[in-house]
Amino acid sequence: MNKEFSNKIEAEQYLHSKLFQKKDIVIKNGKGAILIDENDNEYIDCVAGHAVVNIGHSHPxxxxxxxxxxxxxxxxxxxxxxxxxxxxxxxxxxxxxxxxxxxxxxxxxxxxxxxxxxxxxxxxxxxxxxxxxxxxxxxxxxxxxxxxxxxxxxxxxxxxxxxxxxxxxxxxxxxxxxxxxxxxxxxxxxxxxxxxxxxxxxxxxxxxxxxxxxxxxxxxxxxxxxxxxxxxxxxxxxxxxxxxxxxxxxxxxxxxxxxxxxxxxxxxxxxxxxxxxxxxxxxxxxxxxxxxxxxxxxxxxxxEGIVTNADTQGKKLLNDLNKYAEEERLIREVRGKGLMIGVDYRIRVNDLINKAQDMNVLLLNAGLTTIRILPPLVINDLQVERVLEVMHKLT
Ligand SMILES: Cc1ncc(COP(=O)(O)O)c(C=O)c1O
Known part of the structure; x- marks a missing residue:
């Protein structure tokens, strides 16, 4: 192969079989509900590797x-x-x-x-x-x-x-x-x-x-x-x-x-x-x-009471987002249980997810119009508050 790449993101986008739409940050490590990129920026991870990291990153x-x-x-x-x-x-x-x-x-x-x-x-x-x-x-x-x-x-x-x-x-x-x-x-x-x-x-x-x-x-x-x-x-x-x-x-x-x-x-x-x-x-x-x-x-x-935390934090997110949906007409519906939450918009959500990333919260889509919130189940009160703050600023 005689192809040159200008950065790691471009290299991965090409070498990883082109089947994935790559994000524009390079992740280095994680702790609990936080992911850290190579520039030491911290993100609240509401993707959790697509609902994988329930116990949080790097649990000792x-x-x-x-x-x-x-x-x-x-x-x-x-x-x-x-x-x-x-x-x-x-x-x-x-x-x-x-x-x-x-x-x-x-x-x-x-x-x-x-x-x-x-x-x-x-x-x-x-x-x-x-x-x-x-x-x-x-x-x-x-x-x-x-x-x-x-x-x-x-x-x-x-x-x-x-x-x-x-x-x-x-x-x-x-x-x-x-x-x-x-x-x-x-x-x-x-x-x-x-x-x-x-x-x-x-x-x-x-x-x-x-x-x-x-x-x-x-x-x-x-x-x-x-x-x-x-x-x-x-x-x-x-x-x-x-x-x-x-x-x-x-x-x-x-x-x-x-x-x-x-x-x-x-x-x-x-x-x-x-x-x-x-x-x-x-x-x-x-x-x-x-x-x-x-x-x-x-x-x-x-x-470690992780299921209870998923229930408690999930209810907080759902209650708040449901209330918010009453005043934000771009939100069609909020659905979910525990920390598996979908916010269905009347518009495509790709740009909203990018906007959230700029505010250091990583979100996932489900189809074209739904944002999925799937954090590690160890997410804490402050982190949930921040996720909600960012969700309110997306539209
Ligand atoms: C409900 C459900 N079943 C099956 C699968 C397939 O799992 P895997 O990607 O590990 O093959 C997924 C993956 O997202 C899923 O969400």
Missing amino acids: KYVEAVKNQLEQLVMVSPSYPMEIRYKLLEKLARITPKPLSQTFLGNSGTEAIEAALKLALAVNRDKKNPEVIAFKRAFHGRTLGSLAMTHNMKYRKPFLPWLSSHVKFASYGDIDSVKELVNDNTIAVFIELIQGEGGVYPAPYDFVRELRELCDQNNILLIDDEVQTGFGRTGKMFAFEHYDIVPDAMCMAKAIAGGMPMGAMISSEELYEKMQIGEHSTTYGGNPLCCAAANAVIDIIQE
Whole structure:
């Protein structure tokens, strides 16, 4: 390659496969809810690596746990039992309700979804044309199985020839539209209980309850995608707790290991029994280094009141933003739960996000008109006040 770059931003924009629209700051490190750039400017991070860094950047207990494991062992095949992996599997079974008890460990959200899809197919191997129901606006990942259940044409279009036509899309929140799609071939419904990428839409309570009932009546698996909502993000450990239901399988990733790559799919003994040894696997899944990270994340969340803080700070943000929306006509709606908040504008939000960055608050979009606020769950009172101050100055 004989290309020269005038700065790091230009170099990354080119070398990183051009698939990402790069920001114009170079991040150096982070602490708690703060990110620091190479010029030592500090930003309140309301992106958190897309809802990953729930325990905050560089948490000392997390750093210590990962360092310790690094010195002992980074990798061993999943076929060899290890205490650190066993501990994690036990914790996951403990923080989820019965009958969820057995977990597949992978490396990302999309892999957790693929594992759940395979589970649903394996459980229904007698069906010739198994169908899955997903929802309009849904985002479940970018590999071909999960992409087939992702609704947005922006992500699907070039790959349509390889996307399964066995996925049907219902309207989110509309139980009748789900009923219309159910037939003898339906094996599973995949749902984000709060749609994230699609614009931060919490599912209505009654709809989720009816959906659970519908699945039970028709022997359909209800698969809960908690990739973005899990590990305290919504003010509960998992979003399904807001709805008084238990899913048949649950997909986790993002925050589970605090930034070390991990995805997980937990289900019941009864369902996992329908899969045979070797029908699904992955090389890195459940490696000791990522297991150490995930163990530390769960301990920190449980020991440091992080879920409660997400609930408290989330309510402050939502209350204030809802009030503000009454006087700011450019805001159409404010939605969310805990620290998963969407502010839907009547205009495109790209320039607003850039403006916030100039005021040292990093925000994320969800589609063209929604700003997403997803800070580390350790964000404190002063930082929340500052985020609100900046939100009020955007328009
Ligand atoms: C709800 C949901 N499911 C699945 C995924 C895919 O996760 P990953 O990017 O780790 O593959 C995402 C990613 O944003 C997500 O938000």
